[in-house]
Amino acid sequence: MILRSKPDFRDILFAVNGSILPRILPQLAGIAVVTAVAVFAADEHPGIFAKISAIPFTLIGIALSVFMSFRNSTCYARWWDGRKFWGELIIACRSLARQLSGLDASHQRVLLHGLCGFTAGLAARLRGGDELAAIGRWFDQAALAESPNPTNAVLHELGRYSITLMHNGELGAIHYSVIEGQLTALSDVQGSCERIAHTPVPFAYSLLLHRTALIFCTTLPFALAGSLAWWTLLPVLLVAYTFFGLDALGHQLEDPFGSQPNALPLNALQRIVEREMLSMLGCKDLPEPIQPKDNMLT
Numbered sequence: 001m002i003l004r005s006k007p008d009f010r011d012i013l014f015a016v017n018g019s020i021l022p023r024i025l026p027q028l029a030g031i032a033v034v035t036a037v038a039v040f041a042a043d044e045h046p047g048i049f050a051k052i053s054a055i056p057f058t059l060i061g062i063a064l065s066v067f068m069s070f071r072n073s074t075c076y077a078r079w080w081d082g083r084k085f086w087g088e089l090i091i092a093c094r095s096l097a098r099q100l101s102g103l104d105a106s107h108q109r110v111l112l113h114g115l116c117g118f119t120a121g122l123a124a125r126l127r128g129g130d131e132l133a134a135i136g137r138w139f140d141q142a143a144l145a146e147s148p149n150p151t152n153a154v155l156h157e158l159g160r161y162s163i164t165l166m167h168n169g170e171l172g173a174i175h176y177s178v179i180e181g182q183l184t185a186l187s188d189v190q191g192s193c194e195r196i197a198h199t200p201v202p203f204a205y206s207l208l209l210h211r212t213a214l215i216f217c218t219t220l221p222f223a224l225a226g227s228l229a230w231w232t233l234l235p236v237l238l239v240a241y242t243f244f245g246l247d248a249l250g251h252q253l254e255d256p257f258g259s260q261p262n263a264l265p266l267n268a269l270q271r272i273v274e275r276e277m278l279s280m281l282g283c284k285d286l287p288e289p290i291q292p293k294d295n296m297l298t
Helices: 009-014 021-044 046-050 055-099 105-126 131-136 150-167 173-198 203-253 266-280
Strands: none
Touching (some): 021 046, 055 173, 055 203, 105 173, 105 266, 131 150, 150 173
């Protein structure tokens, strides 16, 4: 995720890190070439180009802008939902850790390390990483190796461990029900995140927008070249930058758990849980918070 203070005029003009421009440069270069061809053609056949009206492009541009705005709102909603779910995860971990404060230190360690393992496993799962390796830093992998969903298996093992404590008289029934409620909340968070990660925006929906934007930006120079000559480059590239940029930004936001610059900083959120769980155990040598590097937090 890109973290920047309010940009000044210089940042607006020259900022590259966090900008969508590098991603869409090939498309802009292609549109510039098409525009040059249109200008040369207008010089050779001015009569034909004088008859081309820009009015249809105005109407199409308005419709395309509304359509693109709706898609980007949908993609941003997915991104924001992902952030809310990870906020709920942090809240549930804090609440569960607080409920464990009366247990023996050894039992607290197992359960709080399990929460760290769950968080690490979920981050790896959402990004297509090695869940078992991520969980193994905190939790015994032996009980998880055969599970198709190791991250969920961590919650299952924590639930079993809590039941054992209750049966041994080390945990009251009411206290156990509260802990089970927090484990259920964590399971809900995992399911919600998996729903976002495994249900992309329908391909046909995105394809329609890609094609319409490409056709519009490719044909627009032929409507303007007759009257603007080489000045056609300016409005065409500005329109192309806007449409292609919004399209690329929406593509990044629709996958909030990916590795794109505008994806959620799962590593930093995971580190928050690790630091707080270890702090609950009385650890003094806590891992450092993950800081932005080149204005990007991962």
